[in-house]
Amino acid sequence: PPVRARIGRRSAEFSTVYRTKSTDSATPIRKKDKRVTSMQRLESAPQDFDRVLSSMCTEPHPAARQAAERFLATNPGDPETYRTVADLERDAVELLGTVTGLPEPAGYVTSGGTEANIQAVRIARNRVETDDPNVVVPTHAHFSFWKAADLLGVELRTVPARDHRANTDAVAESLDGDTVLVVGVAGSTEYGYVDPIPELAELAHDAGALFHVDAAWGGFYLPFTEHRWHFGHADIDTMTIDPHKVGQAAVPAGGLLSRSPTLLDELAIDTPYLESTEQITLTGTRSGAGVASAVAAMEALWPDGYREQYRRSMDNARWLADELAERGYDVIEPELPLVAADVSQSLVEKLRDRGWRVARTGSDELRVVCMPHVTRSMLRSFVADLDWY
Numbered sequence: 422p423p424v425r426a427r428i429g430r431r432s433a434e435f436s437t438v439y440r441t442k443s444t445d446s447a448t449p450i451r452k453k454d455k456r457v458t459s460m461q462r463l464e465s466a467p468q469d470f471d472r473v474l475s476s477m478c479t480e481p482h483p484a485a486r487q488a489a490e491r492f493l494a495t496n497p498g499d500p501e502t503y504r505t506v507a508d509l510e511r512d513a514v515e516l517l518g519t520v521t522g523l524p525e526p527a528g529y530v531t532s533g534g535t536e537a538n539i540q541a542v543r544i545a546r547n548r549v550e551t552d553d554p555n556v557v558v559p560t561h562a563h564f565s566f567w568k569a570a571d572l573l574g575v576e577l578r579t580v581p582a583r584d585h586r587a588n589t590d591a592v593a594e595s596l597d598g599d600t601v602l603v604v605g606v607a608g609s610t611e612y613g614y615v616d617p618i619p620e621l622a623e624l625a626h627d628a629g630a631l632f633h634v635d636a637a638w639g640g641f642y643l644p645f646t647e648h649r650w651h652f653g654h655a656d657i658d659t660m661t662i663d664p665h666k667v668g669q670a671a672v673p674a675g676g677l678l679s680r681s682p683t684l685l686d687e688l689a690i691d692t693p694y695l696e697s698t699e700q701i702t703l704t705g706t707r708s709g710a711g712v713a714s715a716v717a718a719m720e721a722l723w724p725d726g727y728r729e730q731y732r733r734s735m736d737n738a739r740w741l742a743d744e745l746a747e748r749g750y751d752v753i754e755p756e757l758p759l760v761a762a763d764v765s766q767s768l769v770e771k772l773r774d775r776g777w778r779v780a781r782t783g784s785d786e787l788r789v790v791c792m793p794h795v796t797r798s799m800l801r802s803f804v805a806d807l808d809w810y
């Protein structure tokens with residue numbers, strides 16, 4: 422099964438790039454790059470986005486950038502001491518509730534989608550007394566659920582998809598009395614597809630489990646699609662929606678929302694030496710920059726700015742899909758602004774050599790995420806480079 426096979430093995434890339442010391446003499450130690458010093462790197466311009474087609478992060482909105490800088494030295498992990506940023510976090514949760522149509526939302530600004538997903542699994546595990554909890558996820562769920570399962574000691578039951586969406590029959594078959602959580606993805610990482618959320622919610626609740634929606638990437642697009650009503654649906658218990666992705670906040674700003682504050686109590690830990698007496702977050706000290714910039718981005722862009730962004734990004738995705746199809750590639754019809762197409766590995770490597778940051782799906786398709794920084798002229802020059810080969 423993929424679960425165990427994927428946990429606990431490090432890739433060669435991890436060993437050579439991130440490990441600086443090694444006790445294993447067979448592993449090469451990467452020599453320090455003599456040409457560029459750390460000081461030179463610090464003084465150089467940060468990475469620009471003009472050839473980045475693989476990332477789910479983007480250029481922050483100017484107001485978000487400014488707010489991040491202003492709140493850089495605050496710690497919402499200690500809300501009694503850092504009161505303004507704590508108030509801003511309440512504003513952020515309110516705004517995220519507005520974006521997702523969840524009345525009276527509870528939650529907090531996480532370090533990203535990974536933390537929000539781990540915490541959703543933790544809530545579900547802690548809520549139910551069972552020796553053998555399991556979580557049912559579609560195979561296309563983000564890899565953060567594998568981390569959650571590994572950390573929290575729950576069994577992850579992966580169910581195959583049908584046409585890149587969760588197969589509700591397969592989900593129904595996987596559920597049993599020890600299922601604590603069912604996960605639906607609203608904007609999958611690989612294809613940008615949305616699972617049948619209401620049907621999955623019903624299955625989860627019939628089995629006595631909680632239902633979590635991972636809308637880390639898709640959450641800021643969904644209000645402008647026909648899926649809008651799903652998010653006012655009372656049967657969603659918890660949701661991940663990340664301001665630092667389509668929300669155009671600065672990193673780190675993820676979001677965990679809960680239908681009620683009671684569910685968050687499952688996460689509470691006493692904090693005797695802080696002014697505040699308990700903490701529900703996974704991390705301790707956290708970035709106030711992320712919190713402030715999430716509020717600034719949402720104040721600036723909800724709803725008109727996000728609607729306009731969705732329209733532009735979706736137009737770009739459809740344009741790219743048509744251009745690739747005209748050239749004879751098999752293209753997966755985009756549902757949200759993400760295009761996957763059957764472009765050969767060798768061609769993708771050549772595009773990478775020309776500076777394009779492009780990624781591949783698990784099935785080896787080219788994957789282009791039409792984030793806010795991805796413009797039509799950028800895509801035109803990408804297609805021109807593709808034609809060149």
Ligand code: PLP
Pocket residue numbers: 477532533534535536538563565606608609610635636637638663675
């Ligand atoms: N969930 C989904 C659907 C994602 O696409 C991603 C990241 O791309 C995550 C969760 C994890 O988010 P992060 O990288 O912010 O932890």
